Amino acid sequence: METIVLFVVGSLVNLYFYYRRSLRYLKYFQQEDYTGKRFFNWLKEKKAFDRKGSNICVGMVFFTMVLNFLLPSMSTIIVQVLSAIALAMLILTVRGEEDPRTTGKIKLKMTARSKRIYYLSMALYVVALIATNLGWYLYISRESKELLALAFWVNQFLLIRSQPLFLILANSLLQPYETGLQEGFANEARALIKKHGPIVIGITGSYGKTSTKIILREILGSIAPTFVPPGSINSYMGVTREIREKLQPAHKYAVIEMGAYYIGSIRRMCTLTPPQAAIITAIGIMHLERFGGQDSVLKAKSELAQAVPADGILVVNGDDPNCRLMAAENPKKTVLYYGWDESNGHLDAKIYDITATDKGSNFKIRWQDQEYEGFTQLLGKPLLSNALASFTLACALGIAPQTVISAMRNVRTENNRLEPVRVPISSLRVKENGNGHVATGEVLRLNDAYNSNPIGFAAALEVLGQVSGNRKILVTPGMIELGDRQDLENKLVATKAASVCDLVLVVGDTNKKALTDGLKEGGLDAQKLKEFDDMHTALTYLSEFCADGDVVLIENDLGDLYEGEVSF
Amino acid sequence: MTNGSGKRKTVAVMFGGRSTEHEISIITALQVLEAMDTVKYQAIPVYIAPSGRWYTGDPLWKRDFYKGMPGTLADAQEVTLLPVPGIGGLTIIPNKSKKSGFALFGKKEESDEVIPVDIFFPAFHGSYGEDGCIQGLLELADVTYTGSDLLASAIAMSKYHCKKFLESHGIPVLPSVVLSRENMSAGGDLTVLRNQVLSAEGFDKFPLFIKPANLGSSIGIAKATDNASLDSAILQAFKYDHQIIVEPCLDNKMEINVSIMDDVEPKISVVEIPVAEAGGELTYEDKYIRAGGKKGGQLSQGMAGLSRVIDPTDLDPTIKSNAQQWALRAFKLIGCGGVARIDFMLDLNTNNLYFNEINPLPGSLAFYLWSHSKPSVLFTDLIDTMLERAMFTKQKKSALVREIGFQALLK
Numbered sequence: 001m002e003t004i005v006l007f008v009v010g011s012l013v014n015l016y017f018y019y020r021r022s023l024r025y026l027k028y029f030q031q032e033d034y035t036g037k038r039f040f041n042w043l044k045e046k047k048a049f050d051r052k053g054s055n056i057c058v059g060m061v062f063f064t065m066v067l068n069f070l071l072p073s074m075s076t077i078i079v080q081v082l083s084a085i086a087l088a089m090l091i092l093t094v095r096g097e098e099d100p101r102t103t104g105k106i107k108l109k110m111t112a113r114s115k116r117i118y119y120l121s122m123a124l125y126v127v128a129l130i131a132t133n134l135g136w137y138l139y140i141s142r143e144s145k146e147l148l149a150l151a152f153w154v155n156q157f158l159l160i161r162s163q164p165l166f167l168i169l170a171n172s173l174l175q176p177y178e179t180g181l182q183e184g185f186a187n188e189a190r191a192l193i194k195k196h197g198p199i200v201i202g203i204t205g206s207y208g209k210t211s212t213k214i215i216l217r218e219i220l221g222s223i224a225p226t227f228v229p230p231g232s233i234n235s236y237m238g239v240t241r242e243i244r245e246k247l248q249p250a251h252k253y254a255v256i257e258m259g260a261y262y263i264g265s266i267r268r269m270c271t272l273t274p275p276q277a278a279i280i281t282a283i284g285i286m287h288l289e290r291f292g293g294q295d296s297v298l299k300a301k302s303e304l305a306q307a308v309p310a311d312g313i314l315v316v317n318g319d320d321p322n323c324r325l326m327a328a329e330n331p332k333k334t335v336l337y338y339g340w341d342e343s344n345g346h347l348d349a350k351i352y353d354i355t356a357t358d359k360g361s362n363f364k365i366r367w368q369d370q371e372y373e374g375f376t377q378l379l380g381k382p383l384l385s386n387a388l389a390s391f392t393l394a395c396a397l398g399i400a401p402q403t404v405i406s407a408m409r410n411v412r413t414e415n416n417r418l419e420p421v422r423v424p425i426s427s428l429r430v431k432e433n434g435n436g437h438v439a440t441g442e443v444l445r446l447n448d449a450y451n452s453n454p455i456g457f458a459a460a461l462e463v464l465g466q467v468s469g470n471r472k473i474l475v476t477p478g479m480i481e482l483g484d485r486q487d488l489e490n491k492l493v494a495t496k497a498a499s500v501c502d503l504v505l506v507v508g509d510t511n512k513k514a515l516t517d518g519l520k521e522g523g524l525d526a527q528k529l530k531e532f533d534d535m536h537t538a539l540t541y542l543s544e545f546c547a548d549g550d551v552v553l554i555e556n557d558l559g560d561l562y563e564g565e566v567s568f
Numbered sequence: 569m570t571n572g573s574g575k576r577k578t579v580a581v582m583f584g585g586r587s588t589e590h591e592i593s594i595i596t597a598l599q600v601l602e603a604m605d606t607v608k609y610q611a612i613p614v615y616i617a618p619s620g621r622w623y624t625g626d627p628l629w630k631r632d633f634y635k636g637m638p639g640t641l642a643d644a645q646e647v648t649l650l651p652v653p654g655i656g657g658l659t660i661i662p663n664k665s666k667k668s669g670f671a672l673f674g675k676k677e678e679s680d681e682v683i684p685v686d687i688f689f690p691a692f693h694g695s696y697g698e699d700g701c702i703q704g705l706l707e708l709a710d711v712t713y714t715g716s717d718l719l720a721s722a723i724a725m726s727k728y729h730c731k732k733f734l735e736s737h738g739i740p741v742l743p744s745v746v747l748s749r750e751n752m753s754a755g756g757d758l759t760v761l762r763n764q765v766l767s768a769e770g771f772d773k774f775p776l777f778i779k780p781a782n783l784g785s786s787i788g789i790a791k792a793t794d795n796a797s798l799d800s801a802i803l804q805a806f807k808y809d810h811q812i813i814v815e816p817c818l819d820n821k822m823e824i825n826v827s828i829m830d831d832v833e834p835k836i837s838v839v840e841i842p843v844a845e846a847g848g849e850l851t852y853e854d855k856y857i858r859a860g861g862k863k864g865g866q867l868s869q870g871m872a873g874l875s876r877v878i879d880p881t882d883l884d885p886t887i888k889s890n891a892q893q894w895a896l897r898a899f900k901l902i903g904c905g906g907v908a909r910i911d912f913m914l915d916l917n918t919n920n921l922y923f924n925e926i927n928p929l930p931g932s933l934a935f936y937l938w939s940h941s942k943p944s945v946l947f948t949d950l951i952d953t954m955l956e957r958a959m960f961t962k963q964k965k966s967a968l969v970r971e972i973g974f975q976a977l978l979k
Contacts, residue, residue: 222803223756375796403756406799 441548498522
């Protein structure tokens with residue numbers, strides 16, 4: 001009798017555990033774009049399989065065995081009492097965890113898809129619960145209560161440990177349905193593009209896609225209505241949705257950012273929005289983990305160049321040898337190279353005399369033997385390279401160069417992309433748990449929290465060195481997704497930082513060693529190096545440390561996926 | 569009237585709309601909803617979402633509703649106003665998903681249900697709501713509504729036409745050049761437009777002011793200090809309007825605002841001098857954001873939250889009285905109704921006063937000026953007057969002879 005109670009109540013508790021816990025896993029699964037493989041790798045890398053619940057189960061397994069050995073006469077009743085306590089502990093443990101729908105840097109968005117995955121995985125889990133628990137109950141003789149209890153706790157341990165796998169399983173089962181649903185929407189979007197016929201400009205590259213898109217939106221939008229999916233929407237489904245909801249007959253241009261998620265993903269996007277013109281910003285070492293090598297990255301990005309028709313326009317970064325290679329392999333009627341360094345070959349548009357101030361950059365562009373002087377709020381060479389790419393494409397579309405220059409002056413810096421803002425020191429504090437003393441005055445905050453890469457990091461350091469200010473402070477968790485070059489690249493950039501910075505705050509564990517090694521190698525005084533667990537505490541420290549006139553560069557801010565330890 | 573005289577009148581406060589000042593309109597409307605006399609009137613919120621769809625319902629009273637947009641729209645009832653006389657209110661648009669639900673149980677959905685409304689109270693700012701568009705619809709529906717009518721709203725909202733009109737009646741204005749987007753070449757060449765500005769009389773020196781012709785709230789406004797920044801400013805302003813105006817920028821100036829309220833004899837408020845945070849022009853942030861939000865806790869109060877000097881004692885009495893009298897004349901000449909705010913520019917070098925613009929539906933209905941006027945008018949009473957005047961105007965209009973026949977056809 002008591003054993004049935006244990007199995008039934010225990011199964012319900014375990015289900016409740018799943019009901020709460022799987023939402024937390026779902027959040028990370030969502031952040032990994034519901035890619036089972038990437039999510040699984042994340043689980044392994046972060047050792048994010050359950051500990052708290054399984055420890056309770058393992059404890060019970062241990063107690064059951066020990067008691068059975070030491071006190072065979074009393075063991076049944078003690079095991080029953082302990083089991084009740086253990087079940088209560090399981091409930092309390094999972095109840096005390098945060099709700100991922102309302103907490104965290106990136107919250108879990110309960111979309112129709114995430115709900116489908118959640119509910120199906122729950123159903124699968126119920127089946128697994130019943131099948132295994134019932135199986136053990138029927139298999140082991142009713143009389144040996146201790147053995148049944150032992151089997152029960154071993155089984156709960158296995159189930160709880162395997163919980164995230166149920167999400168992956170549910171997602172794989174739903175895949176054919178999702179694909180069918182998505183294709184229906186995508187075909188509607190295709191029909192709209194055909195009907196309204198905007199001139200489509202595709203943008204891809206390892207970095208600078210979104211910035212280029214935003215600058216181009218400002219330029220083309222000044223001339224004619226331009227359709228641009230907001231933010232960094234660059235996936236097949238994301239763009240599909242935007243087209244269905246927002247494309248208008250009046251849109252003359254459509255600027256589409258295309259993300260290379262896998263080989264063939266850009267080709268697929270080009271069937272959705274066939275480009276007449278394309279910009280390829282860079283082919284670097286970003287997201288190497290997703291592709292497994294630079295050749296694959298090159299192959300994935302080439303798909304956009306291939307999709308541009310022979311009479312179309314191809315604008316590529318002339319400073320990037322890989323871009324040049326790609327352009328050579330995909331000849332079009334108009335191929336234009338932009339950049340700042342002519343040693344790699346001919347440049348159609350060249351940017352030079354860049355000077356950074358605390359308001360933005362002054363620059364000159366040479367285009368068709370003419371010199372144009374301009375100004376933009378954007379800072380740092382990579383952003384100016386993106387601006388130049390947009391300039392080149394807009395001119396190639398027939399817009400007057402002087403007007404393009406004028407429109408570039410209206411470009412506003414995006415949040416988190418080396419945005420120069422003068423802020424009161426107190427605003428750095430995001431947590432209420434500092435020691436109370438907050439310095440007064442203002443600092444120049446260069447917020448470059450968005451997705452850092454080696455070139456962007458180096459350029460941000462260059463700007464940090466150039467702008468006038470008191471002490472130069474760097475806050476960074478380093479760069480990620482760089483494959484086996486990650487340690488090396490972080491170390492290299494840290495070496496550069498050492499010569500520019502008066503204080504460096506290293507955030508988190510992911511790149512701590514590489515960064516500190518590089519900083520020490522670069523000759524940074526040990527006193528000028530501080531380590532923090534997360535961005536919040538680092539900034540809170542700065543709110544006490546900074547003085548009026550300091551310059552603070554925030555380079556990269558990792559999502560929950562990478563920052564600190566997650567505990568399950 | 570659908571309601572008897574002893575009953576409270578239903579007032580539909582309309583706000584939001586397809587305008588860049590959507591948010592500000594929400595703030596104004598919530599202030600009006602809260603201040604309206606509940607003994608005499610029953611207020612209902614009518615929100616036009618950025619999509620242009622109309623909604624009503626109790627959730628619209630709360631600020632949180634707008635923070636949760638567009639998801640929260642599911643909690644509101646979609647309605648519309650048909651451009652047909654005699655309907656007597658807002659027509660409910662049945663919710664499709666609910667309808668199919670009812671159909672399952674064989675219940676018939678009534679599609680022509682009407683929420684009765686006695687008076688419509690537009691509380692929009694900017695395009696489609698302050699410029700005569702909504703007023704045109706309200707005229708077609710033949711309903712009672714507060715504020716300026718179609719023509720007055722349209723003239724007031726076009727900065728250029730309004731200035732030219734008042735100038736012809738002897739009210740001083742700064743010179744202005746109007747630019748039309750049609751004059752920008754297909755390739756975006758700005759030479760023609762730039763020359764149009766620089767060749768006009770009095771426009772040979774910078775700085776110049778560039779603004780969209782039909783927008784308020786400082787959006788799209790920029791100061792040009794040289795040819796390069798003039799081009800940028802023109803491109804910027806054209807994003808918001810097909811017509812833009814360029815004015816000389818006074819280097820040492822002060823803004824003076826006055827409000828006029830329609831009544832048996834229109835009333836004049838005290839004058840105010842709004843103060844920009846950083847010195848210089850009032851930006852959108854100065855007007856609407858800085859006043860609240862940022863300091864945490866405190867809610868943005870729209871125009872009512874701006875730092876300002878009301879009824880400055882050290883202002884030259886002649887200037888004060890000129891501003892008040894010209895404001896009254898402008899209000900009457902344009903034919904405004906309800907409450908308007910008239911903004912002047914004072915050149916501190918020459919002490920010359922210029923009419924700058926008139927807002928036929930000013931932010932927060934300029935109630936902050938009226939509570940300081942003598943005699944002081946409370947917001948509740950200001951709304952009351954607007955509603956009374958709306959009913960009076962409607963009565964006057966209904967008394968007009970309107971003969972519609974088919975004699976010409978039958979001859």
